Amino acid sequence: MNGIPNQGALDGLRVLDLSRVLAGPWASQLLADLGADVVKVERPGTGDDTRAWGPPWLSDEDGESTGESAYYLCANRNKRSVTIDLSEPDGQRLVKELASKADVVVENFKVGGLSQYGLDYASLKELNPRLVYCSITGFGQTGPYAARAGYDFLIQGMGGLMSLTGRADGTEGEGPLKVGVALTDITTGLYATVAILAALARRERSGIGQHIDLALLDVQIACLANQATNYIVGGVVPRRIGNAHPNIVPYQDFPTADGHMIIAVGNDSQFASLCTALGKPEWGKDERFASNPRRVKNRNELIAMICGITVSRATGDWIAAMEAAGVPCGPINNLDQVFEDPQVQSRNVRIEMSHPLAKHVALVANPIRMSESPVQYRQSPPTLGQHTGEVLQDWLDMAAADIDELRRTKLL
Structure with missing residues (x-):
């Protein structure tokens, strides 16, 4: 060549x-x-x-x-x-x-x-x-x-x-x-x-x-993936729900004292850890939220409760607390922040x-x-x-x- x-x-x-x-x-x-x-x-x-x-x-x-x-x-x-x-x-x-x-x-x-x-x-x-x-x-x-x-x-x-x-x-x-x-x-x-x-x-x-x-x-x-099969299997036309997930709760952005962050809970164990990190361990045992299907059913109530707490601290503080608790969490970066991220640079x-x-x-x-x-x-x-x-x-x-x-x- x-x-x-x-x-x-x-x-x-x-x-x-x-x-x-x-x-x-x-x-x-x-x-x-x-x-x-x-x-x-x-x-x-x-x-x-x-x-x-x-x-x-x-x-x-x-x-x-x-x-x-x-x-x-x-x-x-x-x-x-x-x-x-x-x-x-x-x-x-x-x-x-x-x-x-x-x-x-x-x-x-x-x-x-x-x-x-x-x-x-x-x-x-x-x-x-x-x-x-x-x-x-x-x-x-x-x-x-x-x-x-x-x-x-x-x-x-x-x-x-x-x-x-x-x-x-x-x-x-x-x-x-x-x-x-x-x-x-x-x-x-x-x-x-x-x-x-x-x-x-x-x-x-x-x-x-x-x-x-x-x-x-x-x-x-x-590439509609689960959303397409949700419709084909369930017969219900999916609707826009912002940054939330149709099948998993909580799995979306949350307000903080200085911006927003993402919490992505994928199972009941992670939810229990999230509740502890939020200072509300009792939520993990609450019948309304103890399993993902119940959290999906009671989505609006739970999200409002979490938002009421996340606004009390800065994004960086929450991310550190969530990482220590093993809860998937992260910031919403601009592109300058993306390329300055130490993981991205490494x-x-x-x-x-x-x-x-x-x-x-x-x-x-x-x-x-x-x-x-x-x-x-x-x-x-x-x-x-x-x-x-x-x-x-x-x-x-x-x-x-x-x-x-x-x-x-x-x-x-």
Whole structure:
């Protein structure tokens, strides 16, 4: 890989990334972090849509904007960027050649969007029967909504997540809310990675690849988890209850003398310990609260009683007392507090990488910790077309003169 060290778990795997924005790039970044050679194909001149999704922008050593958005930087580490004009037949030919050398293709065009270029699964399968081809769309390859564009915010609403998120009706600030990050895109990227690795494992036995059809809506509904089964099993439509848990009490935020904290009691023993820490050990034996089903039934009464006590002390004092009692408890941190947290710092969650336009770029580390093939940070998120010549030589053995001619014709 032309001087890029690669000794990860997926060393030798070639991924052609035709996706943009977040769900697809999140999946391909994870594969890249695990050692795959990921080549990101972008439009000449503009590239991935998220390159323009700023501010904030990465600053150079003089504090000037480099034009690289923080949004783009979050999902494109360890990749190589190639610019190719897909609207031109010669550009389509180049991508086909790259696909013939790839193990995996990831794309998130609209349904049928790549067939006009001969870059759909059926076409590329003829060139490379071992290809694992992952398509990510809002609603999947089939169904009445298949042709619609799908965005995370839209899917959070349609998929039920927003109906569960937000303050309860009749309370201050009531109403549905989206999650503060594009969580459906992220979880779809994770499901895509799992599916790709499963398809590769099967290919080792069968010798052939396959098509993966992933829909944001499907993923969002799957990730409703217990809330979905609560409805399917119980027949009752869940409602918004703020930060509380539908099945466990007490499991929510509580006011303190200087802010708020979270108490997350998962069993009756922890509840008894909580009561002792609150100075009310008798609550643990009260028939109204002695078991979780009874606490759920008497939720409002119990929560009011706990709130009446937690407001008497500062958050830090309560957290220390709860930790000593073995009660799961913690603060609600802002992001500056997150990255200042000693646990976060000890795990090296923030990393820095060199960047061609800046002294360095700060990123969030991959959370996977592997003993024998750890994640390696080989390549900062690439600038647009940074590796075009390198990849065409590496994957296609193309001569430098031919690459220069393609550049002259504005194909790259």
